Every structure is written in C-alpha cells, then in structure tokens.
Amino acid sequence: MTDPTLRRTSLYPEHVALGARIVPFAGWEMPIQYSGIVDEHQAVRSAAGLFDVSHMGELRLWGQYSGHVVDYLVTGDATKIVDGQAMYTCACNELGTILDDLIVYRRGPEDWLVVCNGANRSKMSAHFAHAAKDHCDFEDQSDATALIALQGPKAFNVLAAAGAGDLASLKSFHFRDAKVAGVATTTARTGYTGEDGVEIFCRWADAPTVWRALIAAGRPLGLKPVGLGARDTLRLEARLSLYGNDIDETTNPLEAGLAWIVALQKDNFIGAEALRKVAASPLSRKLVGFEMVGRGIARHGYVLRDTGGRDVGICTSGSPGPTVGKNIGLGYLPAELSAVGTPFLVDCRGKNIEAVVVKTPFYKRPKAATNQGTN
Amino acid sequence: MSEVKVPEELRYTKDHEWARPGGADVAVGVTAFAVEQLGEVTLVSIDVKVGDTVAAGKAFGTIESVKTLSDLFAPVAGKVVRINDALTSKPELVNEDCYGKAWMIALVPTDPQAIASLMDASAYREHLKAEAH
Numbered sequence: 001m002t003d004p005t006l007r008r009t010s011l012y013p014e015h016v017a018l019g020a021r022i023v024p025f026a027g028w029e030m031p032i033q034y035s036g037i038v039d040e041h042q043a044v045r046s047a048a049g050l051f052d053v054s055h056m057g058e059l060r061l062w063g064q065y066s067g068h069v070v071d072y073l074v075t076g077d078a079t080k081i082v083d084g085q086a087m088y089t090c091a092c093n094e095l096g097t098i099l100d101d102l103i104v105y106r107r108g109p110e111d112w113l114v115v116c117n118g119a120n121r122s123k124m125s126a127h128f129a130h131a132a133k134d135h136c137d138f139e140d141q142s143d144a145t146a147l148i149a150l151q152g153p154k155a156f157n158v159l160a161a162a163g164a165g166d167l168a169s170l171k172s173f174h175f176r177d178a179k180v181a182g183v184a185t186t187t188a189r190t191g192y193t194g195e196d197g198v199e200i201f202c203r204w205a206d207a208p209t210v211w212r213a214l215i216a217a218g219r220p221l222g223l224k225p226v227g228l229g230a231r232d233t234l235r236l237e238a239r240l241s242l243y244g245n246d247i248d249e250t251t252n253p254l255e256a257g258l259a260w261i262v263a264l265q266k267d268n269f270i271g272a273e274a275l276r277k278v279a280a281s282p283l284s285r286k287l288v289g290f291e292m293v294g295r296g297i298a299r300h301g302y303v304l305r306d307t308g309g310r311d312v313g314i315c316t317s318g319s320p321g322p323t324v325g326k327n328i329g330l331g332y333l334p335a336e337l338s339a340v341g342t343p344f345l346v347d348c349r350g351k352n353i354e355a356v357v358v359k360t361p362f363y364k365r366p367k368a369a370t371n372q373g374t375n
Numbered sequence: 376m377s378e379v380k381v382p383e384e385l386r387y388t389k390d391h392e393w394a395r396p397g398g399a400d401v402a403v404g405v406t407a408f409a410v411e412q413l414g415e416v417t418l419v420s421i422d423v424k425v426g427d428t429v430a431a432g433k434a435f436g437t438i439e440s441v442k443t444l445s446d447l448f449a450p451v452a453g454k455v456v457r458i459n460d461a462l463t464s465k466p467e468l469v470n471e472d473c474y475g476k477a478w479m480i481a482l483v484p485t486d487p488q489a490i491a492s493l494m495d496a497s498a499y500r501e502h503l504k505a506e507a508h
Contacts, residue, residue, distance in 0.1 A: 037441045038415045229414075229442050295463070297418055297439050320417045320441050327417075349437065349444075 003029075009054035010146055010207045018215075018225050026119035028055040031227040040230035041322040044193055045363075047222030048152035050214055051231060053199070054207060057121035058145040059114040059128045063136035070104055070112045073131050073270055075253055077263035081106045086173045086188055089261045090253055091127065096274030098247045098256070100124050103190060105175060110136075113186075115147070117243045146207035150214060151197035151234075153365070154221045159198065161217035167198065181213030193231070194238025194363055236328065237321045237363035239289055245300050246287060246316040246330050254278050255332070256287045257360075286338040287316065289360035290346075291326050296353030298329035298346045305345040305352060312337060315346060324362045333357070379407040379503070382474055386450070386490055387499035393474065394450040396490045400457065400481040403450055405438065407473055408503055413440040416469040419462040421447075421480060427455045431489065435480060438469065451489040453482030 006029045015022065020031035031052065034040060043049050061069055071078035076089030083106055090101040100120040105113040116124040125140040132138035150158060156168045164180045167187055175188030186201040202210055215225065226234075232242065239257075241247045247256045252275060254262065263269075264276055292298060298318030306312045318329030329346070337344060340359050345352040385393040391409035395402040410416070421436040429435050434446040435455075458480050462468060469477040484490060494502060 032442075033414065036414050233441060295418065295420070297444070299444065322441070 007055075009052055010204050011052040011054060011148075011211050014208055014211050014215075015052065015225070020225070020227060023228070025228055026055055026117070028118060030055060031225070033227040033229045034225045037227070037229040037233060038322045040224055040226040041233050043222060043224035044152045044195055044226055044230065044234055045323050045365075046153070047224075048150060048154040048158050048197070048218055049193070049224055049226035049230070050211065050218065051149040051151065051226050052147075052207075052211070053118075053149050054146040054204070055118035056147050057116040057118060057124060057140070057142040058147070058201070059116065059125060060139045060141050061112045061114065061128065061132055061136050062110055064110055066110055066112050066132070066136035067106070069128075069131050069135050070114065071266070072268065073128065074102060074104060075262040075269060075271065075275070076104070077266045078104055078106070078112075079266070080263075083108050084174050084176055086175055086190055087261075088173075088190075090247075090258065091124065092253065092269075092271030092275065093249065094271060094274060096252045096271040096278055097249045098243070098251055098253060099127060099249065101241060101243055101247060101258075103188075105186075105188065119244060144204050146202050146204050146210075148200045148202070148207060148210055148214070149191055149193075149197065150200065150218075151191045151193040151195045151226075152223070153196060154218075154223065155195070155197035157221055158214060158218040158223055161221065162213045170198070181210050183210050185210065192238075192240050193234040194240070194361065195234070195365055232317075233319055233322055236317050236319060236330070237323055237361065239330070239360035239362060241287075241330075242317060251287075251332075252278055255283050255285055283335050285313065285332045285334050287330055288333050288338045288357045289362060290329050290331060290344075290355045291358045291362075292329070292346065292353060292355050293343070294353040294355070296346060296348035296351065297327045298331070298348065298353075298355065302349075303347040304331050304333060304355075305347060306337060307343055307345060309345070309352065312344070318346075321362055326362075328358075328362050329355070330360075379411055380474070381406070381408075381496045381500050381503075383496045385474070386493035386495060387502070388448065388450045388493060389502060390448050392448055392450050394490055394493060395478075400483050401451065401453065401490060402457075402478040402481045404473055404478045405447065405469065406499075409438075409445070410470055410473045413438065413443060413445065413469075416440050416466045419466045419469060419479065421458050421462070423455050423458070423480065425455055425458060428485075429453065429455060429482065438466075447479060449480075449482065450493055451482065451484045452486065453484040455480050456483050457481035
C-alpha cells in the first residue's frame with residue numbers, strides 16, 4: 001500500500017492512531033474517513049469536526065507591490081479587504097477559465113497570504129512566483145505550514161475549552177495571530193463546510209500539539225475527526241465548488257455561479273478581457289444544483305440529458321446529502337434548462353434517472369447555530 | 376484492520392460476494408468485508424428480474440455508498456428465482472445484517488456443482504489477508 005512518492009502531513013500518525021482509513025489524494029496520504037462519512041458529516045452539522053487540510057498550499061507575497069501582484073492575479077477585488085481580512089476568490093488564465101480557487105489573506109498592506117488547493121500547489125506556486133518576479137518577494141511556505149480546520153456550531157466552544165476563547169470575537173472572513181494550545185497560530189474564521197468555524201495555520205511540527213488539544217477539548221462536546229469523504233459531502237450540501245470537479249481550466253467563474261467573486265469593474269486582472277466578453281452575452285451553460293427524483297445517485301462525470309433523451313450536460317459532483325436526506329448533485333446544463341424546477345435525466349450507468357434543478361445551497365445553517373458560535 | 380465476520384457455512388468470491396449453498400436455491404449477498412469497505416450503504420440496485428438467467432461473474436446490480444459504487448457479481452451462473460425487494464426501501468439492511476436480511480438475489484445454479492468451486496470460509500479468510508497487503 002505504501003507508495004514512496006506520496007507525502008504525509010505531520011498529522012499522519014494522529015490519523016492512524018484514530019483509526020482512519022488512508023487514501024492517496026493529490027499526492028498525499030490523507031484520511032478519507034475515521035468513524036464513517038455520515039457519522040462525521042453529522043458531527044460537523046450538530047457539534048464540531050476537526051480536519052487536517054495541511055496538504056493545501058500557502059503562498060506568501062510581501063513588499064511594496066505585493067498587493068498589486070495579488071490583485072492582478074485574482075478575479076476578486078483585493079483592494080477592498082483590510083488588514084486581518086480574507087476573501088474567497090479565484091485565479092483565471094487569459095481565457096478567463098479557472099486555474100484555482102483561493103483564499104487571499106491580507107496580513108498587512110504589503111504582506112499577503114494566498115491559500116490554494118493541494119492538487120494545484122505546484123501550478124499556483126509557479127504562477128504567483130512568476131508574477132512576483134521583479135515586483136515583490138515571494139515564498140512558497142506550504143512545506144512549513146500546517147492547516148487544521150475546526151468546523152461546526154460548537155467550534156468556538158471547543159476553542160474556549162482548549163483555552164483560545166478570545167477567538168469568538170473574530171468576524172467572518174477575518175483572522176488574527178492567536179495562541180491555540182500554547183502554539184503560535186494564525187486563526188481565520190473561514191471554512192468550507194457550510195458551518196461556522198475556523199481554520200488554524202501553524203508551523204508544520206506544531207500541528208500535532210494543536211490537533212491533540214482540540215481533540216481532547218472537543219470530544220466531550222461531540223467533536224469528531226473528519227476525513228475527506230465527509231468534507232466532500234459537507235461542501236456539496238453548501239454548494240461550495242470543488243476544484244477538479246465543478247471548476248477547472250475548462251470552466252469560467254461566471255458559468256460556475258461564481259460571479260460574486262469576479263470584480264469585472266476593477267482595473268485589470270488576468271482573464272478580465274475574456275470574462276468581460278463572457279459577461280456581455282447570455283451564458284450558454286450554467287452550473288446548477290439538482291436533486292434526484294428517481295432512484296439513483298449521480299456521480300462526477302455522468303451525462304445529463306433533456307427529457308427527450310438528448311445529451312445536454314455533465315454532472316460534476318454528486319452524492320447522497322446526509323443532512324438534506326436526498327441524493328444531490330451539481331452539473332452543467334444549457335441555460336435554457338437551468339431554471340429551478342426544470343426536469344431532466346441523469347444517465348446512471350445506462351439508466352436514465354429523473355432529476356430536477358433545485359435552488360442552492362442545498363443546506364443552509366440555521367441562524368441559531370450561527371449565533372451560538374459568536375457567544 | 377479489524378477481524379470481519381466470515382460465516383463457515385457460506386461460499387465466497389474474490390469480489391466479496393457470498394453464496395449460501397444447501398437450500399432449494401442459492402442466496403447471494405455481499406460480505407462484511409465489502410460492507411466495511413463501502414461504509415453506509417445508500418442504494419442497492421438489482422438490475423435483473425425473476426426468471427432472468429445470469430452468467431457467473433456478470434454484474435446483476437450495483438451497490439452504492441456515500442462515496443462509491445460497486446458492481447454486484449453473480450458468484451455462479453443460474454436462473455434468478457427470488458429478489459430481495461426490501462433493499463429498495465431499506466438499503467441500510469446491508470450494514471445491519473449483510474449475511475441475513477440483506478441477501479440480494481437467489482439463484483438456481485445452471486451447474487449444481489459450480490458452487491463447490493467457490494472459496495470456502497478459510498480460503499476467503501486467506502484471500503482477505505492477501506488483500507490487506
């Protein structure tokens with residue numbers, strides 16, 4: 001089973017000790033599940049879950065022009081965020097299709113952190129390094145930086161139990177340097193599960209200390225370690241795009257429903273011209289959310305058909321939604337078939353199973369759970 | 376990996392189906408090892424009807440969990456005489472009782488001797504050990 005080309009995060013021994021099933025993912029040996037996907041999914045929705053996402057890439061840019069470089073590479077308006085604030089955005093190529101989706105953190109006017117997907121780390125590292133050349137300093141800090149996500153309505157109770165209670169005052173998409181379990185971290189109120197929570201950056205070697213402290217403090221509150229399996233069902237229910245599935249270099253952010261992270265009006269950025277062109281006419285296809293009506297589960301790559309049986313689109317993500325209690329999915333459909341309520345078919349391995357376009361997100365966290373985190 | 380249940384009286388395939396010999400027909404299901412690998416079963420789809428003939432090693436349906444889909448293979452050739460319709464509405468029976476209530480189809484084998492060529496419990500246990508490495 002051991003593939004010498006696969007890398008391990010500093011939390012690998014913790015995963016093994018917790019009985020995780022380990023799989024290869026984006027060049028890493030990562031936990032796919034511990035107690036079971038549905039069990040972990042429900043723990044995050046009802047209490048809290050702890051995720052090792054250290055495989056993600058951390059790119060640091062600093063110096064006088066670092067803000068300009070970042071702003072030029074991303075579709076969002078980086079000039080709109082302040083020190084200690086982060087934003088979800090993406091980087092496009094000149095064709096206006098997506099190189100990666102990112103979170104950009106402004107540490108200071110001349111100090112920026114960009115977090116990219118693990119699978120895209122080399123590509124994005126080269127992309128940012130190239131743009132930084134002669135303009136600002138750049139360092140790929142991925143190998144030195146661990147990332148732990150703590151998500152769920154009890155996330156801040158867990159932090160308080162672990163002695164980091166003052167973090168509850170963090171606003172959404174803001175971050176600050178903070179001690180967690182005595183370890184120096186940068187903690188951000190971000191995540192990718194549809195729940196409230198934080199993502200905690202720390203030094204690679206310090207991650208086990210933080211992990212163990214949060215597991216110990218969180219267990220009595222219902223916290224569970226969560227693998228990539230439930231991470232996928234959680235993000236799908238919240239309609240958060242997965243790079244490589246829902247978005248990639250063949251899709252643009254406008255058709256992917258990510259217009260809200262594209263600041264077409266800002267000065268200039270890579271892909272601006274192409275995206276302005278896309279925006280000038282009606283979209284030909286759209287990424288929609290759907291529910292299965294018939295008995296079947298849509299999966300990535302399944303063909304979507306109109307009710308006449310004509311191939312019209314492709315499913316990009318699909319699985320049972322443990323919280324919504326339905327088989328759900330995302331897929332690209334022609335604009336004329338993208339309205340909520342439109343029936344269509346999913347080719348589930350040779351069988352045309354009925355499905356219908358629905359409103360997304362499939363799951364939205366209850367208000368009470370949002371408030372609980374801030375108390 | 377924890378020890379999974381491998382009942383002595385059943386026969387097994389390398390794809391982790393079991394077959395129950397000794398009755399009027401041969402009931403077929405998936406093993407506890409298969410269930411452990413799948414996790415929570417969310418859909419069982421039997422794609423044959425009573426009266427159909429299935430070939431040995433050919434898919435007669437699919438089983439899906441949250442993350443994965445697997446084919447269900449006929450351990451031996453035969454005629455389908457019973458189908459467990461309960462799995463349509465209660466796929467979770469596979470997790471609860473894979474060797475009992477979650478039988479999937481029952482066959483009358485074309486060759487009554489064919490089932491003897493499948494692995495017995497001890498051979499299947501060896502097969503599981505080999506798969507773990």
